[in-house]
Amino acid sequence: MEIDIKELIIVLKSLAEEKNIGEDLIHGIIEQALAAAWRRDHGERDQNVRATLNLRHGSVDIYVIYDVVEEVEDPAIQISLADAKEKRADAEVGQTVEEHHNITNLGRVAAQTAKQVILQRLRETEKEIILAEYENKIGTIMSATITRVDPKLVRCEIGRVRGIMPASEQIPGEDYRVGERVRVLLKEIDREGREPQLILNRGNTDFLRLLFEKEVPEMESGAVVIKDIAREPGVRSKVAVTSSVPNVDPVGTLIGGRGTRVQAVNNEVGEAEKIDIITWDDDPQKYIASALSSNDIISVTIAVEATEETAGQAKVIVPKDQLSVAIGRAGQNVRLAGKLTGYDIDIVDDAAVAPKVTGHKLQRKEQLEESLLKAVEETQSEEEAPAE
Incomplete structure (x- = not known):
């Protein structure tokens, strides 16, 4: 499998429209992929390589970057001062020089590498864009469409993003139907996994x-x-x-x-x-x-x-x-x-506290009656006593 650079440019424009990602951003992703592909096909693993995609001419300029040193220890990333001056006359130790390569297509191995890198970076970029879009919406109510109902999980979609509403976030006893639109609270964003996922809620305060x-x-x-x-x-x-x-x-x-x-x-x-x-x-x-x-x-x-x-x-x-x-x-x-x-x-x-009050009152009543009875008895004794 080979990749024609002009065809790649057509794919770039199509991806920008399909993924709703800026053309410049996809342009950068493809340049990173082409640099990785060239390194895989022609260079060495640790080489510092950058690629520039020329949309007008349908070609790619590859630049291998070397550090200028007095004594070369790693030829994959270093170049002697003498060799550097052949590439750029004013080169000095401590600077970098670039070695230019121009390509119009990639070989089979490089093309496969480029494809893998492009897909991976596209997923990462989509994830970053979605996170940025919904990060500021955490804690707000949104409208979601139910796509699947499992015993412990309701799956939803909000725009281009998938969301889940676990049983712990639902209103107990509520019935959900596929295709139904419901209002939900965006509680948080699950950043793990290949795709970001919205955690939705209907049951909290x-x-x-x-x-x-x-x-x-x-x-x-x-x-x-x-x-x-x-x-x-x-x-x-x-x-x-x-x-x-x-x-x-x-x-x-x-x-x-x-x-x-x-x-x-x-x-x-x-x-x-x-x-x-x-x-x-x-x-x-x-x-x-x-x-x-x-x-x-x-x-x-x-x-x-x-x-x-x-x-x-x-x-x-x-x-x-x-x-x-x-x-x-x-x-x-x-x-x-x-x-x-x-x-x-x-x-x-x-009623639970009344007996205590009543008991207290009864006790005082009994004490009062006892005191009165004693006073009466004392009075009677005094009256019956003989006068001296």
């Missing part, structure tokens, strides 16, 4: 936050801010919001008129996922009460303050008939409230 940002323009202006999100995807989420603007109701703003905004988010994550919008507060007692989504909180006691490194501890008392509601099915409500606020929350009903 960032995805939920970004969905609200698209529905609530007040978030873009900063009038309303989501402070915290706790989420069990596909089941329930709690979103804590606040506002620094007077007369702005952050909860109502996120919910929207007739619930349209929160409903739009629910349509995306699935109706099965209940979304609680609650008011954030820098007072942990008020925040915990709000996070539990209950109007029947009797008291909240902070036992240990939360820090950035460790969770705090809080005790909440609710009416007995509200205990199961406050805890939630399988502890879900209190668990999400804890994640949201940063506190381990212990919920008890008022």
